[in-house]
Amino acid sequence: MTVKDAGRAASADSFRGGPPPESAEFIQLLTPEGERVEHPDYPLDISAEQVRALYRDLVLVRRIDFEAIALQRQGELGIWASLLGQEAAQVGSGQALEPNDMAFPTYREHGVAWCRGLDPVKLLELFRGVSHGGWDPREYNFHLYTIVIGSQTLHATGYAMGIQRDGAVGEDGEAVIAYFGDGATSQGDVNEAFIWASVTNAPVVFFCQNNQWAISEPLERQSRVPLYRRAQGFGFPGVRVDGNDVLACLAVTRKAMQAAREGQGPTLIEAFTYRMGAHTTTDDPTRYRLAAELETWKLKDPIERVKAYLVRTESADEKFFTALEAEAAELGTRIRKACQEMPDPSPLSIFDNVYAGPNALLESERDEYAAYLETFEEAVR
Amino acid sequence: MTRLTLSKALNEGLRKALENDPKVLIMGEDVGKLGGVFRVTDGLQKDFGEARVVDTPLAESGIVGTAIGLALRGYRPVCEIQFDGFVFPAFDQITTQLAKMRYRSRGQLSLPVVIRIPCGGGIGAVEHHSESPEALFTHTPGLRVVACGDPADAYAMIQLSVISDDPVIFFEPKRRYWDRAEVDTSGGLAAALPLDRARVVVSGTDATVLCYGPMVKTCAAAAAAAEQEGRSLEVIDLRSLSPLDTDTIFESVRRTGRCVVAHEAPVTGGLGAEIAARITEECFYQLEAPVLRVGAFSTPYPPSKLEEHYLPDLDRVLDAVDRTFGY
Numbered sequence: 032m033t034v035k036d037a038g039r040a041a042s043a044d045s046f047r048g049g050p051p052p053e054s055a056e057f058i059q060l061l062t063p064e065g066e067r068v069e070h071p072d073y074p075l076d077i078s079a080e081q082v083r084a085l086y087r088d089l090v091l092v093r094r095i096d097f098e099a100i101a102l103q104r105q106g107e108l109g110i111w112a113s114l115l116g117q118e119a120a121q122v123g124s125g126q127a128l129e130p131n132d133m134a135f136p137t138y139r140e141h142g143v144a145w146c147r148g149l150d151p152v153k154l155l156e157l158f159r160g161v162s163h164g165g166w167d168p169r170e171y172n173f174h175l176y177t178i179v180i181g182s183q184t185l186h187a188t189g190y191a192m193g194i195q196r197d198g199a200v201g202e203d204g205e206a207v208i209a210y211f212g213d214g215a216t217s218q219g220d221v222n223e224a225f226i227w228a229s230v231t232n233a234p235v236v237f238f239c240q241n242n243q244w245a246i247s248e249p250l251e252r253q254s255r256v257p258l259y260r261r262a263q264g265f266g267f268p269g270v271r272v273d274g275n276d277v278l279a280c281l282a283v284t285r286k287a288m289q290a291a292r293e294g295q296g297p298t299l300i301e302a303f304t305y306r307m308g309a310h311t312t313t314d315d316p317t318r319y320r321l322a323a324e325l326e327t328w329k330l331k332d333p334i335e336r337v338k339a340y341l342v343r344t345e346s347a348d349e350k351f352f353t354a355l356e357a358e359a360a361e362l363g364t365r366i367r368k369a370c371q372e373m374p375d376p377s378p379l380s381i382f383d384n385v386y387a388g389p390n391a392l393l394e395s396e397r398d399e400y401a402a403y404l405e406t407f408e409e410a411v412r
Numbered sequence: 413m414t415r416l417t418l419s420k421a422l423n424e425g426l427r428k429a430l431e432n433d434p435k436v437l438i439m440g441e442d443v444g445k446l447g448g449v450f451r452v453t454d455g456l457q458k459d460f461g462e463a464r465v466v467d468t469p470l471a472e473s474g475i476v477g478t479a480i481g482l483a484l485r486g487y488r489p490v491c492e493i494q495f496d497g498f499v500f501p502a503f504d505q506i507t508t509q510l511a512k513m514r515y516r517s518r519g520q521l522s523l524p525v526v527i528r529i530p531c532g533g534g535i536g537a538v539e540h541h542s543e544s545p546e547a548l549f550t551h552t553p554g555l556r557v558v559a560c561g562d563p564a565d566a567y568a569m570i571q572l573s574v575i576s577d578d579p580v581i582f583f584e585p586k587r588r589y590w591d592r593a594e595v596d597t598s599g600g601l602a603a604a605l606p607l608d609r610a611r612v613v614v615s616g617t618d619a620t621v622l623c624y625g626p627m628v629k630t631c632a633a634a635a636a637a638a639e640q641e642g643r644s645l646e647v648i649d650l651r652s653l654s655p656l657d658t659d660t661i662f663e664s665v666r667r668t669g670r671c672v673v674a675h676e677a678p679v680t681g682g683l684g685a686e687i688a689a690r691i692t693e694e695c696f697y698q699l700e701a702p703v704l705r706v707g708a709f710s711t712p713y714p715p716s717k718l719e720e721h722y723l724p725d726l727d728r729v730l731d732a733v734d735r736t737f738g739y
Contacts, residue, residue, distance in 0.1 A: 070663050109536040109537065109538065109716055110536075110537065110538060133580050140539070157538060157715075159717070160536055160538070160715045160716030160717040160718075160719075161715055161717050162715050163538075163539050163715055178497075178539050178540050179497065179500075179501075179536060179540055180470055180498070180539075211464055214469075215470065216469035217469035217470045217471040217474065218470060218471050218501065219471060219473050219501060220501070245441070245470050246441065246442045246446065246449070247442045247444070247445055247446035247467070248441065248442060248444075248467050252468070252469060253469050253470065260561070283520065305536075312448075314449075316702045318445065318446055318447070319445040319446050375718075376715065376717060378712075378718060378721045380714075380718070381709060381711055381714045381718050381721060381722060382709065382711060385434065385710075385711050385712065392680065393709075393710060396710060397707050400709070401723070402545065403728075403731065
């Protein structure tokens with residue numbers, strides 16, 4: 032063994048069994064205490080009005096989440112996947128998108144949906160069991176929620192390959208953002224998406240919200256390296272951002288999307304955040320994680336720091352906060368009412384939209400079932 | 413005897429399997445500390461350690477692929493796929509590798525891997541959490557495919573699956589996880605009904621109802637309702653979907669002359685079609701009516717507000733039985 036080889040072996044050994052990924056180094060523009068800090072690579076020129084708008088998004092998105100959890104508890108929704116704690120990652124990245132950009136969400140991107148102009152009531156349809164996702168993705172440039180873990184990263188990549196073929200790459204071009212979580216990075220589909228995006232230099236940004244938990248499994252079960260570093264092995268840049276810092280998420284996503292639009296290819300963004308609630312309303316996180324961990328993260332709350340900044344810099348007054356509170360309450364009331372009044376779909380709609388055109392088998396099944404249902408109505412009469 | 417839920421019965425069965433053979437492993441997403449999303453593996457990691465009850469990365473193809481490797485090294489992995497609709501990333505490993513290794517190796521290699529899949533609907537879930545993909549696996553030679561229908565059977569069947577030298581796809585009816593029944597956990601497996609045998613749940617003389625998994629309870633209730641109307645149904649829990657216990661099926665149908673097959677999966681291309689064809693081939697002269705199938709429509713699983721229409725229920729089973737008497 033040469034000296035050089037020995038050195039390589041030693042470094043490989045020291046890597047194996049090494050410590051789990053350390054927390055912490057990331058791009059941050061607003062500290063948990065609400066202090067504005069600068070980063071040389073991510074200058075952000077943002078007005079007080081724009082910060083107030085982001086704050087409004089954060090507050091309203093949290094309100095939607097709060098209301099949906101309550102609706103589930105009251106039996107109005109079958110299940111809900113809470114985004115509590117991830118508001119900044121979603122609003123920051125969501126507001127970094129241009130109208131023509133396309134977003135591919137998981138099932139937790141309620142904040143991004145909000146930024147794309149989708150009525151939250153539409154999201155409730157899915158969780159109430161009224162539809163599988165009834166909005167038109169083209170209307171909002173926001174794809175349907177994807178529940179199978181990681182599948183949408185390939186769809187995003189393929190969509191970006193279409194943008195290339197359409198000649199829509201360039202300064203005023205279009206780009207795609209794919210949302211997924213830390214757990215999804217283990218899936219073959221996600222790794223294949225990285226490969227496709229890399230070799231095709233597709234205009235796609237991979238936005239990973241590392242919320243530290245895949246249901247009950249901590250990040251150490253998915254990775255021995257910080258997730259953003261995976262990008263290097265696939266051949267494109269990776270960057271880690273404070274996922275609880277809406278300004279940093281905005282700046283980092285904006286830059287990556289612009290690079291994609293201009294033909295510089297993909298970026299992996301790891302938004303380092305925390306799932307403050309359960310995986311879904313059917314999950315019980317007390318079985319697998321300590322309450323102290325949540326307390327630590329509460330100090331890094333994505334909303335509180337923006338409020339602290341607005342107050343400290345006198346960028347918002349009491350009137351603003353009071354009005355926003357009223358707006359949030361009104362939004363909560365509206366979606367609650369809309370959810371409770373949502374009609375059940377008609378039984379025969381089961382047979383709709385399976386194929387592009389008429390299908391003889393489905394038509395006969397529909398007729399038979401309609402006749403069968405009739406027999407019950409006759410019995411009732 | 414002790415009263416257990418189906419979930420707990422499986423848990424006890426897995427515990428026995430882990431105790432009986434140090435080569436038995438459990439692997440899957442959230443099977444450790446959480447005990448699985450349906451708590452089927454609750455407490456097993458605490459008692460058997462992280463090397464034997466493994467929280468895997470979130471990748472189903474990886475779960476099954478590495479289980480194959482572990483089996484090649486002499487282990488007996490029991491994999492949990494969290495929900496039916498998530499088995500498909502592993503479908504390649506299951507159909508191209510797991511099912512075919514014995515054949516490819518001319519019998520030299522065995523892959524004693526069990527893949528547990530919570531299946532079926534009725535729990536108000538979102539998309540991909542309510543499916544019945546069994547026919548995709550019964551269509552794959554080399555796999556044993558079984559479905560448990562009640563706690564006592566689940567307790568025995570999971571253990572029989574673990575000791576099977578063939579790979580077993582093990583379906584668990586998720587809407588029955590919390591049903592309770594008496595389970596004898598004291599004895600061994602000597603008295604247990606073999607894994608590839610069907611079981612007569614209700615004896616009857618007028619028509620045979622074949623079912624499995626979540627539909628066993630539905631069909632037993634249908635038989636009770638039919639009895640009130642003076643009609644005697646024989647309900648058979650198939651248990652093994654591949655291979656089929658055709659001896660038990662044919663014997664019953666030859667006696668009753670009428671047969672209805674019920675499953676949650678879509679009727680089109682479903683297991684009922686295979687069963688109906690076999691019965692028609694073997695019992696043609698004893699049949700008083702065509703074998704009728706009750707199952708889901710030829711559509712994807714609908715939003716959960718519509719699932720009560722999609723899932724075959726007691727009324728639809730009885731409706732089919734009535735129709736067999738119309739010939």
